[in-house]
Amino acid sequence: MPDRTKDTRMNLFSDIRGAVLDALAAMQAEGALPAGLDMANVAVEPPRDPAHGDMATNAAMVLAKPAGQQPRAIAEALAARLAADPRIVTAEVAGPGFLNLRLTPDAWRGVVASALAEGADFGRSDMGQGVKVNVEFVSANPTGPMHVGHTRGAVFGDALAALLDFAGHEVTREYYINDAGAQVDVLARSAYERYREANGLDPEIREGLYPGDYLIPVGEALKARYGTSLLDKPESDWLADVRAFATGEMMQMIRDDLALLGVRMDIFSSEREITASGRVEEAIETLRGMGLIYEGTLEPPKGKLPEDWEEREQLLFRSTAHGDDVDRPVQKSDGSWTYFAPDIAYHWDKVKRGYGQLIDVLGADHGGYVKRLKAVVSALSDGSVPLEVKLIQLVKLYKNGEPFKMSKRAGTFVTLRDVVEQAGPDVTRFVMLTRKNDAALDFDFDKVLEQSKDNPVFYVQYAHARVCSVIRKAGEAGIAADDATLAGADLGHLSHDAELSLARKIAEWPRLVEIAARGQEPHRIAFYLYELASELHGLWNRGNEDTGLRFVQEGNVPVSQAKIALARATGVVISAGLGILGVTPAEEMR
């Protein structure tokens, strides 16, 4: 069982940063630097140009001004101290005051050893300090199957949740079911027509109802349950029952769709339950008590005035008090709640459940909704719980390089199931995570299935498969290559720069996890994995010309084991990274 405590988990970059901070503290103790300096901006990172060294720190430049000293002078003094560190070979001042560090081969070998010892936990961070985070995502209306846009939201939300978990947060994946608005009444009426159809009558799929075939089995199920007892009854007799039944069926379908993608929610919250329990009124009254609810009229929107605009008094939330541009209506003119009102209650509910942070993953068309949500969470948590809204941009589908037109009407509506059945869950997930959430994504059915290096999924999978292949080959050659044996290998046999270079890339993994988690950017994992795979493929091919660089060295067990340990460490990181993205690592390519 790998140890998960901070002291033993390897993160070479934060370790060296610690050494830099220690050296700076010692300089302060000696009076070489003034006390009370803010070290927050002192960074230790890989230099852009590897020729500069293994790691670089900007400490001298950051501290020069507050310390009232020349950057190069600080850097020189820091260099002298760091040179005494056994892990550091050279510390050279360069450029405007960078301090470039070169580490011993043993430092990099130590990273390989740690990756093997820590296994799937290598790179796990305690940065999140166990803070409870609620990630709400998908939340598709229970009125039909999930479409491509939902797919991206599902993949992003799930990967973000996994990433935050890996970075030390306690994560809850949550789905908010919009089962209370007018759209579920429409669903009920649509299902009722299918129920009539199931009973041999002609369905009347009027304008405004959902025409999709997916409701036909729901009609059948209604018949099985109610027989003919609902026929020729007024809507008021059956609406509530049919609605409950149909939304239940839709949610089952959505759960099945999510399962296809490998997404599992921890909690499903129901708008209907929140509304029925009186929590909306409670939330509004709480806001009223804060002076944030009032009767008023809104200014008409500037520019093009809607045709049917009329001034109207309604119940408003003073979201401008918490950073919004205008106040927002919580009640319609007929006195019923707007969609926003139950959302207020729902977010308050999440706050009360004790999360330290809320994240909503929403479609980009909800951009105009963000400020009021933040305002409400700010108001109801007294500013103590940050709400982050991640907007997911459009997915543009292509087939044969041609845009794929989608239209509900024409029946060319692409569902999550369509995508996953054609591309497979692994490809779907990886491709949808190769872009920032706030940038539009092109999804080309042909390109994503291509088996070449322009397809990042394939390329990363191939690297992992090669690692597995090496281990199989070792077995055939009679070289023990199980993890326990590899963990005990003498890594001193790794000395070629091409090998240490791969170890350097592996060393970046724990740092990358923290950067990605801090920015809530799972796409960084995907890009890193591509780079790591590239390093492995590069080293692999070096073995073509220089047989001494092949992983399996027939007849030399200790050297083989050291080299295979390096390959296996790479595989461990790829596997962990793919795990965060929700992609299964391939054992072999077939």
Add this chain to the structure above:
RNA sequence: GGCCCCGUAGCUCAGGGGAUAGAGCGACCGCCUCCUAAGCGGUAGGUCUCAGGUUCGAAUCCUGACGGGGCCGCCA
């Protein structure tokens, strides 16, 4: 009219205060007697949309243009 996102190589995109701005594709030149060549190495290709500002330092932060997308009370 307002708000949000985007603008980086021919194309698709990384990088989001730090040194000479990167990758893939496309183009060109090389590498299989060898652990999967489904791969690798190299060459060419940039006023980081523009203009100001902050900073020791700006593709990165701020302001304003311009271009593309999205949204803007009684839909959810």
